Amino acid sequence: MFYELLIALVLGCFVGIFTGLIPGVHVNLVSLLLLSMSGYFLGFTTPLVLCVFIVALSVTHTFLDAIPSIFLGAPDADQVLNVLPGHKMLMEGRGFEAVKLTVIGSLISLIIIISIIPLMIPLVKWIYPIISSYIGWILMGIMIFMILKETGVRGKFWSFYIFMISGILGIIVFSVPNFEQPLLPLLSGMFGISTLLMSLNSESKIPEQRITNEIKIPKKNMIKALGASVFSGSLIGVFPGLGAAQAAVIGSQLTGKICTYSFMILVGGINTVNFVFSLVTLLVLDKARNGAIVVVREIIGVMSVNGLIVLLAAALIAGGIATFLTFGITRIFCKIMSKINYRVMCICVIVFVAIMVLYFSNWIGMSVLLISTAIGIIPAVTGVGRSNAMGCLILPVILYFIL
Amino acid sequence: MDEKTLLKIAIIISIVGLAALFFVSSKVETEEKIIDNIDMTDIEKDIRIRGIVSDVVDLEKVMILEVSQPKAITVVVFKDGNISLKEGDIVRITGSVDEYEGEPEIIADEIIKE
Numbered sequence: 001m002f003y004e005l006l007i008a009l010v011l012g013c014f015v016g017i018f019t020g021l022i023p024g025v026h027v028n029l030v031s032l033l034l035l036s037m038s039g040y041f042l043g044f045t046t047p048l049v050l051c052v053f054i055v056a057l058s059v060t061h062t063f064l065d066a067i068p069s070i071f072l073g074a075p076d077a078d079q080v081l082n083v084l085p086g087h088k089m090l091m092e093g094r095g096f097e098a099v100k101l102t103v104i105g106s107l108i109s110l111i112i113i114i115s116i117i118p119l120m121i122p123l124v125k126w127i128y129p130i131i132s133s134y135i136g137w138i139l140m141g142i143m144i145f146m147i148l149k150e151t152g153v154r155g156k157f158w159s160f161y162i163f164m165i166s167g168i169l170g171i172i173v174f175s176v177p178n179f180e181q182p183l184l185p186l187l188s189g190m191f192g193i194s195t196l197l198m199s200l201n202s203e204s205k206i207p208e209q210r211i212t213n214e215i216k217i218p219k220k221n222m223i224k225a226l227g228a229s230v231f232s233g234s235l236i237g238v239f240p241g242l243g244a245a246q247a248a249v250i251g252s253q254l255t256g257k258i259c260t261y262s263f264m265i266l267v268g269g270i271n272t273v274n275f276v277f278s279l280v281t282l283l284v285l286d287k288a289r290n291g292a293i294v295v296v297r298e299i300i301g302v303m304s305v306n307g308l309i310v311l312l313a314a315a316l317i318a319g320g321i322a323t324f325l326t327f328g329i330t331r332i333f334c335k336i337m338s339k340i341n342y343r344v345m346c347i348c349v350i351v352f353v354a355i356m357v358l359y360f361s362n363w364i365g366m367s368v369l370l371i372s373t374a375i376g377i378i379p380a381v382t383g384v385g386r387s388n389a390m391g392c393l394i395l396p397v398i399l400y401f402i403l
Numbered sequence: 404m405d406e407k408t409l410l411k412i413a414i415i416i417s418i419v420g421l422a423a424l425f426f427v428s429s430k431v432e433t434e435e436k437i438i439d440n441i442d443m444t445d446i447e448k449d450i451r452i453r454g455i456v457s458d459v460v461d462l463e464k465v466m467i468l469e470v471s472q473p474k475a476i477t478v479v480v481f482k483d484g485n486i487s488l489k490e491g492d493i494v495r496i497t498g499s500v501d502e503y504e505g506e507p508e509i510i511a512d513e514i515i516k517e
Binding site for chain 1: 404406409412413414415419420428430
């Protein structure tokens with residue numbers, strides 16, 4: 001059994017490299033493919049081995065998905081909010097540092113969340129029934145606060161406008177029947193392609209990337225960022241409908257004004273915490289909070305405490321392996337990025353994302369991609385926070401809880 | 404924080420994870436069995452069964468269940484707190500196989516009511 005688990009773990013990390021690096025290929029997609037073939041695999045292995053594969057794949061993905069987000073400006077749903085600061089660092093020759101910060105967030109948060117899970121299990125049991133009735137109002141409060149914190153009447157207006165227009169688009173997109181992979185065109189357009197188009201417009205060129213061994217971050221900022229990532233990542237692991245991007249919004253509100261470095265740590269950490277905490281939610285509430293966990297639940301049936309310990313141990317090992325993988329792959333990206341014609345690369349990424357959208361989400365997806373790209377350009381032009389465009393996910397969630 | 408420190412942390416957590424995986428994997432190595440296939444060769448093995456509770460004898464410190472699939476097997480549960488089970492409940496039981504009067508029975512470690 002031990003060796004079977006190890007093989008599954010290594011294979012999971014290997015597949016996680018591809019899902020992490022290729023924009024549009026999400027963990028959920030691979031997990032669902034595995035579920036469809038689980039009948040065959042269960043002929044010669046156990047459900048737990050398949051679940052270890054999914055956990056290793058997902059954890060590796062949460063480490064590596066920062067690379068396309070920062071270097072290509074093509075994020076997946078969990079990395080949308082680090083596109084802008086990450087891309088900014090890339091343009092200053094600090095792409096390696098940007099990825100390293102997300103690795104610090106992922107690795108340290110992974111250790112923290114696994115250490116406190118014995119405390120979190122009774123806490124989730126106690127707190128879930130209390131907070132679940134108010135989550136919609138809490139989210140609404142956070143969004144009102146975000147809009148009001150923009151400077152000037154003009155800033156507040158555009159902030160509100162972007163939140164509402166993206167929210168309405170989100171509601172429409174999620175109500176379209178048989179619309180496969182709706183998040184891919186929605187978020188790629190709003191946060192990825194719009195950023196790349198703006199970069200094309202500014203005639204930017206990627207400077208030579210420097211490899212920095214040490215990053216100095218004030219301890220206080222780092223603790224704040226890690227604390228916020230563990231808190232908000234756990235919060236969204238408990239409640240339905242929320243994702244890593246909303247957690248980044250909540251987390252950055254909790255920390256107050258933080259530097260770019262801390263923000264990158266925050267976003268990197270949330271992603272990993274969210275996935276690991278979903279396993280706790282599965283054990284305690286018997287509820288699956290993301291696609292990969294849905295598949296784990298389908299395969300394993302009822303999660304036992306020992307099963308959870310095996311999956312958490314797999315997450316720890318995968319986190320360790322993913323740290324090495326991320327640094328190695330980022331070094332390769334740093335070497336080749338300055339030699340690449342940035343305009344050509346941007347166009348290639350835009351075309352690639354469009355092809356992925358067309359393949360997974362059909363012509364409806366292409367229409368959504370166009371509209372969401374148009375909305376994604378507004379924050380850059382008006383100078384307000386791009387996180388307001390997260391209304392595309394937050395408004396439907398608020399309505400889901402309140403109505 | 405420098406890269407070497409991060410890599411050291413990565414190595415340490417991988418080793419801790421491997422150790423945990425090694426020790427816990429032996430405890431979860433419980434295959435789901437059909438009651439019909441449980442025999443004396445399974446004595447001392449950890450197994451898992453799923454079935455319907457067809458009889459309950461509730462004593463002070465122990466509960467003795469008959470679990471059917473439809474073939475029945477006796478399951479002994481040493482009570483650790485309140486256990487509420489009744490005839491007709493569908494349960495998933497993890498435990499070890501023991502022998503009583505020449506017949507296999509299960510000493511339950513974990514019972515999950517479905």
